[in-house]
Amino acid sequence: GPVLVPILGDQLTRDLAAIRGRTKDDTIILMMEVWDEATYVKHHKQKIVLIFSAMRHFAEELRDAGWTVDYVRLDDPDNAGSFTGEVARAIERHEPRLLSVTEAGEWRVRQDMEQWADKFACEVEILRDDRFLCSQAEFDEWAEDRKELRMEFFYREMRRKTGLLMDGDKPEGGEWNYDSANRRPPKEGLAAPERPRFVPDAITQECVDLVEKRFGDHFGSLERFEWPVTREQAEEAADAFFAERIECFGPYQDAMVAGEDDLFHSMLSTSINLGLLDPLDLCRRAEQAYRDGKAPLNSVEGFIRQIIGWREYVRGFYWHQMPHLQKANALNAQRGLPEFYWTGETDMACMADCIRSTRDNAHAHHIQRLMVLGNFALLAGVNPREVQDWYLVVYADAYEWVELPNVAAMILYADGGKLASKPYAASGNYINKMSNYCSACRYSVSKKTGEDACPFNPLYWHFMHRHRERLEANPRIGRIYATWDRMGADRQQDYLDSAEAFFDSLEPAGKHWARSS
Ligand code: FAD
Ligand code: DLZ
Ligand code: SF4
DSSP, rough: OOOOEEEEEOOTTTHHHHHHTOOOOGGEEEEOOHHHHTTTTTTOOHHHHHHHHHHHHHHHHHTHHHHHHHOOOOOOTTTSSHHHHHHHHHHHOOOOOOOEEEOSSSHHHHHHHHHHHHSSSSSEEEOTTTSSSOOOHHHHHHTTTTOOHHHHHHHHHHHHHHHHTEETEEEEEOOSSOOOOOOOOOOOOOOOOEEEOOOHHHHHHEEEHHHHHHSSSSSSOOOOOOOOOOOHHHHHHHIIIEEEEEEEEHTTTOOBTTTTSSOOOOOEEEEHTSSSSSSHHHHHHHHHHHHTTOOHHHHHHHHHHIIHHHIEEEEEEEHHHHTGGGGOOOOOOBBBOOOOHHHOOOOOOHHHHHHHHHHHHOOOOOOIIIIIIIIHHHHBBEEEEEHHHHHHHHHHHHHOOHHIIIIIITTTOTTTTOOOOOOOOOHHHHHHHBOGGGGGSBBBBOOOOOBOTTTTHHHHHHHHHTTTHHHTTTTTTTHHHHHHHHHOOOHHHHHHHHHHHHHHHHHHHHHHSSSOO
């Protein structure tokens, strides 16, 4: 029999390990739209359209290149609904001599995959996903004996390994990290060049109709669907980023402007995660822009750090910390996720804008995810499982391997500080400095307590107060308690009362948006 090669929805490249060594006349590629994947959380509608459309387009790409593709659609009457069920059916159809698959990105799917050798009569091989620079073994070795797993040190290893922005054995320009140059607040009227937007073709439109019909009760808007769904479109999006936006990427990386949903970000995460773009190739292009004098070092280093630093690091961290990372709750946060994360109905102008962008685009940029939406969940003490589900549902680029470390460890400190040296807690001041949100908000960012005070202000102190025992010993935080102690009991009580009053006004999510009951 032939070799059967299942390709998962986020493995859409002909460079994939399981495709690379195969011959066309001896291989059947299997692609499966399955109910379990579309509903293990109730993904944003755009996320499902994106993945189905990109899968269907990739199947065409493969067929055009002469491969045999067995493509199972969601509404095929015999669809078994799961990867394992569909692989079993395909084995009956094709009687392969070998099942060759590239390891799944997520724990949940890899657990299933590891059963396949026992379940199926044919031989099974699981290949390493070498779209990532750093293998699990390499990460585990790096992490061994380290108490703290700081990205910065991992990142330097990756710079050396790839030779990106290296000047011999020294970092280009003398520093490894130019983050301090990447915190410019938005100036009045800051706006970025329009990025390319991709009009749905017939294949995408069919997916839109399918999702409206089958997943109509999922979160999110389908009014504008503009994501790249093919390799050519993704390349066009990358070209536009390198031509028009990378120059300002660095300085305005942490800036937020109401209604400006992309600013100078690359908007390439969906394409990278699907396999439409190669991350190392993008880094090389960024370096070239610097060498050609088209982009400053701080922009290029920042971009490269996000990819060979953060992206590789969180993936290593995920596998290193699974499965317990899913349940981690070091700060014992128990509050339900407020309803407004789903509806956007809140008077906090910053939260409302970030949630609107999330609903309209299945996207928000990094600092919105971190310092607005994430910071609020941290300060309010929202249960990590509910926050994890939300992030996994709402972003088109969300897969558990990248979402979970960012949510549990980066924003919520639920891992107790393995990833971050301190919680990313901030009061309204930070958001005011880095955005134009506060001028249009019904709350006053300069008011510290009382009804009109920016909720981030009392929430910040409530958080610091309730976690004093754990945080006081941390040298990067401890001195904050000197400020708190100097306030005196009345002022402290005002803060705590204001925070409690705000908590009382929160409505927990009513209907179960993230998971089917
Ligand atoms: P850019 O700002 O242009 O950055 C370039 C690339 O760097 C991104 O495309 C991405 O591949 C990579 N990158 C940047 N930051 C990170 C990071 N912290 N972790 C991993 N990769 C990074 N990214 C996802 O791809 N999927 C997620 O589910 C996801 N969830 C997140 C949840 C939280 C709470 C936070 C704080 C961040 C999350 N991120 C996630 C990281 C980051 O916010 C997105 O990658 C980024 O906003 C994507 O937009 P962009 O392509 O314009 O990124
Ligand atoms: C996210 C997703 C969705 C919504 N649907 C599918 C699908 O029907 N078929 C598929 O192959 N992949 C899908 N995916 C992506 C998978 O969840 C992702 O490839 C794995 O979880 C990675 O471990
Ligand atoms: Fe957000 Fe507070 Fe500013 Fe309002 S005042 S936009 S709640 S930071």
